[in-house]
Amino acid sequence: MHYDLPISQILRHELLECAPQTTVAEAAGRMHQARCGSILVVELGEVRGIWTERDALALNFSDPESIHLPVSRVMSTPVKTVRETDTVADAAIRFKQERLRHLLVVDRDGRRLGIVSQTDIVNHQGVEFYVHMRDVGSVLKSAPLQVPGSMPVAEAVQCLREARSDAAIVEHNGHLGILTGRDVLRLIGQESLNCSAGEVATFPLITVPRSSTLYHTRKIFNDRRIRHLGVMDEHGRITGLLSYADILDSVEQEYVAELRAALQEQSQRLQQSRHALLLASKVAESSQQAIMIVNAERIIQSINPAFSAITGYSAEEAVGHDTRLLKSGLHDADFYRQLYADLAAFGVWSGEIWNRRKNGELYPENLTITSVKGEGGQVINYVCVFTDMTEQKRARDDLKESHQRLEQQSSLTEMILDTLPVMVFVKDEDGRYLVMNEAAAAFVGHDKHEVVGRSDFELYPADVASRLRQDDIKALAAKKVTGREEKHLTPKGERYLLSYKRGVDLGGRRLLIGSSTDISERKQAEQLLAAERQVLELIASDASLQVVLDALCNRVESLISDCFAAVLLLQPDNGHLVLGSAPSLRRTCRDVGQNCPENPAVCACAAAIRTGKQIIAEHIDDSEQWQDCRDFASALGLKTAWSTPIVSPGKEVLGTLSLYFRQGRRPNRFDKDVIEHACRQAAIAIDRNRAMDSLHRLATVDTLTGLNNRSRFLDQGEAEITRARRLGRSVAVLMLDVDHFKRINDTHGHGAGDVALKIVAAIIARELRAIDICGRLGGEEFAVMLPETDGQGAMQAAERLRQAVAQEKVRVAEGVELGITVSIGATILAPQDANIDHLLARADGALYEAKRSGRNLALYAAPGNIPS
Numbered sequence: 001m002h003y004d005l006p007i008s009q010i011l012r013h014e015l016l017e018c019a020p021q022t023t024v025a026e027a028a029g030r031m032h033q034a035r036c037g038s039i040l041v042v043e044l045g046e047v048r049g050i051w052t053e054r055d056a057l058a059l060n061f062s063d064p065e066s067i068h069l070p071v072s073r074v075m076s077t078p079v080k081t082v083r084e085t086d087t088v089a090d091a092a093i094r095f096k097q098e099r100l101r102h103l104l105v106v107d108r109d110g111r112r113l114g115i116v117s118q119t120d121i122v123n124h125q126g127v128e129f130y131v132h133m134r135d136v137g138s139v140l141k142s143a144p145l146q147v148p149g150s151m152p153v154a155e156a157v158q159c160l161r162e163a164r165s166d167a168a169i170v171e172h173n174g175h176l177g178i179l180t181g182r183d184v185l186r187l188i189g190q191e192s193l194n195c196s197a198g199e200v201a202t203f204p205l206i207t208v209p210r211s212s213t214l215y216h217t218r219k220i221f222n223d224r225r226i227r228h229l230g231v232m233d234e235h236g237r238i239t240g241l242l243s244y245a246d247i248l249d250s251v252e253q254e255y256v257a258e259l260r261a262a263l264q265e266q267s268q269r270l271q272q273s274r275h276a277l278l279l280a281s282k283v284a285e286s287s288q289q290a291i292m293i294v295n296a297e298r299i300i301q302s303i304n305p306a307f308s309a310i311t312g313y314s315a316e317e318a319v320g321h322d323t324r325l326l327k328s329g330l331h332d333a334d335f336y337r338q339l340y341a342d343l344a345a346f347g348v349w350s351g352e353i354w355n356r357r358k359n360g361e362l363y364p365e366n367l368t369i370t371s372v373k374g375e376g377g378q379v380i381n382y383v384c385v386f387t388d389m390t391e392q393k394r395a396r397d398d399l400k401e402s403h404q405r406l407e408q409q410s411s412l413t414e415m416i417l418d419t420l421p422v423m424v425f426v427k428d429e430d431g432r433y434l435v436m437n438e439a440a441a442a443f444v445g446h447d448k449h450e451v452v453g454r455s456d457f458e459l460y461p462a463d464v465a466s467r468l469r470q471d472d473i474k475a476l477a478a479k480k481v482t483g484r485e486e487k488h489l490t491p492k493g494e495r496y497l498l499s500y501k502r503g504v505d506l507g508g509r510r511l512l513i514g515s516s517t518d519i520s521e522r523k524q525a526e527q528l529l530a531a532e533r534q535v536l537e538l539i540a541s542d543a544s545l546q547v548v549l550d551a552l553c554n555r556v557e558s559l560i561s562d563c564f565a566a567v568l569l570l571q572p573d574n575g576h577l578v579l580g581s582a583p584s585l586r587r588t589c590r591d592v593g594q595n596c597p598e599n600p601a602v603c604a605c606a607a608a609i610r611t612g613k614q615i616i617a618e619h620i621d622d623s624e625q626w627q628d629c630r631d632f633a634s635a636l637g638l639k640t641a642w643s644t645p646i647v648s649p650g651k652e653v654l655g656t657l658s659l660y661f662r663q664g665r666r667p668n669r670f671d672k673d674v675i676e677h678a679c680r681q682a683a684i685a686i687d688r689n690r691a692m693d694s695l696h697r698l699a700t701v702d703t704l705t706g707l708n709n710r711s712r713f714l715d716q717g718e719a720e721i722t723r724a725r726r727l728g729r730s731v732a733v734l735m736l737d738v739d740h741f742k743r744i745n746d747t748h749g750h751g752a753g754d755v756a757l758k759i760v761a762a763i764i765a766r767e768l769r770a771i772d773i774c775g776r777l778g779g780e781e782f783a784v785m786l787p788e789t790d791g792q793g794a795m796q797a798a799e800r801l802r803q804a805v806a807q808e809k810v811r812v813a814e815g816v817e818l819g820i821t822v823s824i825g826a827t828i829l830a831p832q833d834a835n836i837d838h839l840l841a842r843a844d845g846a847l848y849e850a851k852r853s854g855r856n857l858a859l860y861a862a863p864g865n866i867p868s
Helices: 024-034 064-068 088-097 118-124 153-162 181-190 214-224 244-286 305-311 333-346 390-404 410-419 438-444 462-477 520-540 545-559 604-611 630-636 669-700 710-727 741-748 750-767 791-806 836-852
Strands: 038-043 046-052 081-083 102-106 112-117 146-148 167-172 175-180 207-209 228-232 238-243 290-295 300-303 348-356 362-373 379-388 423-427 433-436 482-490 493-506 509-518 563-570 577-581 615-617 640-647 653-661 731-738 773-778 781-787 809-813 816-819 822-828 858-860
Touching: 024 038, 024 064, 024 181, 038 112, 046 102, 081 088, 088 102, 088 118, 112 118, 118 244, 146 153, 153 167, 153 181, 167 238, 175 181, 175 228, 207 214, 214 228, 214 244, 238 244, 244 520, 290 305, 333 348, 333 362, 362 390, 379 390, 390 410, 410 438, 423 438, 433 438, 438 509, 462 482, 462 493, 462 509, 493 520, 520 545, 520 669, 545 563, 545 577, 545 669, 563 669, 577 604, 577 653, 604 615, 604 640, 604 653, 640 669, 653 669, 669 710, 710 731, 710 773, 710 781, 710 836, 731 741, 731 750, 731 791, 731 836, 741 750, 741 809, 750 773, 750 781, 750 791, 750 809, 781 791, 791 822, 791 858, 822 836, 836 858
Parallel strands: 081 102, 146 167, 207 228, 822 858
Antiparallel strands: 038 046, 102 112, 167 175, 228 238, 290 300, 290 379, 348 362, 362 379, 423 433, 423 509, 482 493, 493 509, 563 577, 563 653, 615 640, 640 653, 731 781, 731 822, 773 781, 809 816
16 A cells, blocks of 8 residues: 555646636636646636636536636635645545545645646555455445436536535436536536536446446546446446545545554554563663663763672763773773774674773773664664673682692582582582582582482482483583583472583593582573563453453462462452452352452451452461351362452552462462562553443443443444344334423523433333343433334333333422423334434434424334324
């Protein structure tokens, strides 16, 4: 689709112009000769107006002198303009909204460049994709205007004006032709108005079948240089006229749909981008590596906390200063010249470098510099990431010394190993431990001296020991350090180790040296981020609240072992708890919410909501807050429950996240982190769902009465009419109007009027069936659609409503009550009713007949008859 194409690429630069005093006949003759649908009226170089084929139809053809009037008397002014830089989409929308056929194209200084018309929009745009598979019948709007060939042209033009049409079918001597604005323009130019429509019309009328594609019809328009085609049904009868405007409307609807989809996709991408930026910011803040961003002039722009920890410079002391602030003086100018040459050539530099801390201390660092380029290819920033190598160098020296003196200083080595925060061990070729430090021994749950001489098969389950043995064999055979992550099940739960192993030859023996770091917290953080990302992606993709909460519960159950998760939602209107999600409990308990009383003394969930704090029932059997729900817990074998309130950013309690266990358990730090993340995400999902529900209600419900608003009623009514026609069922419509409503407002105030409307709405909702559709159309007017109801049933319902309203009283002040009545018009669906508007119009006629007949009355309007 080329709707983003600028107007300048499709406009016609040939402008047809005339002076204000030019006669209408002369202007029409020039337009006909130039085959142009418009002429600009110009005076002293300024555009005063425009005269078009549509304006020609507005002339008084019964007055022969009208064609000799100056064109300035009948032109359209002011002339609508569009900038050359505006898009085809802008022009298409203006054509539709302002009911135009021509726009003057101007440059930024207001100079006229050319004219663009509806025809140009359709002819020059890539509409094939949208119209190729659509047929002509899908865009026809109404039956065509037809006039006899004997009708005088003046009367035919009058018919065109009244029908707001630019073309009519002419039947003359058994043949069909077409009369258009272009034909009328030719008549005016020839100054021959005293003729009939048959003498002026173009014959024959070119037609296409109703099933033809719009692509085919557009090709006929172009090949024959015409703007109208007759449309035939399967019996050869003319059922419509197709014009360029019809195709343009069709294309515009598709464009609007495409634009809405593009905006939605752009919104989703923007949300994902913001999320990625937030994560990047958090990573930089929590990174143990120093990060420094400088501009092209090597001025420091920003730093992270690790930079300050390593160099001693705070953000206030570093930002805005040259990077020479850190120079140690140990590297000469050639070193830095080569560094920046490598950056220019490869975009990145990495290596060891010595720098100076704020206190003057020199230190080694492992530095990586990456250049950031702008759209023009120029360097705009450098990102510098470095690690203090001081401790690493010291650790390498210590490790080298310990290897050299392993035989002589085993006791010293042992103490060194025991002081390291990492787990260290040495194995022989058979996989038996020779050395293990305190950290490693604590992990396997044995004294380090007890482990010596034992293998992994004596310390771990067989499957774990087998996996470790295979890793050891690979490490012994390798010529370098090997590393991998390992998962272990311990009494404290799942633990993750990052292990490095290396085979060495010492004293004629092949040994395996290994070290492991507990990275469980990092893995848990990654799992939390993954879970959070999954749930946020569901929220961003407009997944239902049920789907989001199910995914959230599943992720919680995967992160906290042996638990059952459930989300209970607090209903804002009545304060009741209802089940939001419990995927693992759904088969055995579908009424979790009903098992939670609203009394905080006997319900842990209610207590969590009331206090805003987590409630832990470590032993359900002994907990007072579970005394009314023990049968529920017993049926599922539950022993422990944690109930945590879900609180919105605005501090509103939205529900609870409840975790159930079949063994006694208290939350550890990771459990608390999981629950905190889950509650925060649940709050986001629930808040968003409430906002969407509120928007839907605002769009469909009348805020005063609670009934359907006009738009919603009409939509549901059209759907019901379609259903009734498909099934061959009857359907009736009632129109109700409150009698003397203006008098109520004027006498007792608008507050009393609002009370009266609410009472009438409540009676309508109370007296009707569940399948009936009711709505407030505006002011004091209501409408009701009664499916599967004939005329007699409609009048029975109308009379029931009328009597019910008449029995009500409106209290307008202390001790002052006012009676109200309604007038009602009723009718039923007839075969000739094209849409709901016809039904409402007929019922409305009966309603106003009831008003004229004295009010407080229900009248029925049968199709084609007067109300009775």
